Amino acid sequence: MKKFVLYFLLLSAPFAVHAQFDKLKDSVVELYGVIMTADSLKAIPAVSVVVKGGGRGTLSNDQGVFSLVVLKGDVIEFTSIGYKPITYHVSDTTRGNQISLIQLMTVDAQYLPATIIAARPTREQFERDFVNTKVPDDDIEIARQNNDAAKRRILARNLPASSGEATSTYLRQSAQRYYYTGQTPPQNIFNPLAWADFIQAWKRGDFRNNN
Structure with missing residues (x-):
């Protein structure tokens, strides 16, 4: 069946x-x-x-x-x-x-609210508002401000390291660590070159709090 x-x-x-x-x-x-x-x-x-x-x-x-x-x-x-x-x-x-x-x-008509354009009450008020109106910076002005030495230092501190810089830093640190293997590495507090770099950075204002 x-x-x-x-x-x-x-x-x-x-x-x-x-x-x-x-x-x-x-x-x-x-x-x-x-x-x-x-x-x-x-x-x-x-x-x-x-x-x-x-x-x-x-x-x-x-x-x-x-x-x-x-x-x-x-x-x-x-x-x-x-x-x-x-x-x-x-x-x-x-x-x-x-x-x-x-x-x-069917056409869908949209009615917008009325906009009234009126002239300035007086010439003096127009001149005052025109002078005090803040004009946004254009691309050339922004580029000029970014090329300022102080602005470049601020941007350089916040700019992340590239792949080449990160690799170079890692290799230098590894070489220094391997160089002093089995002994105590020297302290930079006694290094006159390190003190010279610190004084130059202090004069440039690298440690200044911009806030």
Whole structure:
């Protein structure tokens, strides 16, 4: 009995797959048409035509023509800047696999608050405000400020070391550590060269607190 049931299922499987394929094929629809303005019937280019919640879509061309493969029951959304969005529902009872559509869109008017431009009350006030207005620095002025010696020192202290500098520092430290292996390294407090570098840095203001 089990062999008979298994044999029956194997025979019926191709028919079930074929039926599902026919059902899917019948639900696929090619939606095509043109998108125009409702007041002047002019073509609207670059309109976004998207299947709502489906992640599929297209754009209308320069003549407002579009074409999109959808499924029966899908909701199509038309959106474009300056126009009110509109949706189209593909009916489940649609006959055939093609739908032609002329979609009209209405201009979405936006009213901005009024802006009143008035002159300065007096010439003296205009001159005072003009002189006291801070003008942002341009690229040339910013570059000039960055080339200042004090500014370069501040930037150099905060600038991270490059890969070459980091490698060189690591090699020098390793060489010094290996050089004094087995003995106590000398203290720089007794090194006159180190004191000379410290005095020069102090005169330059490297230890000055800028805050």
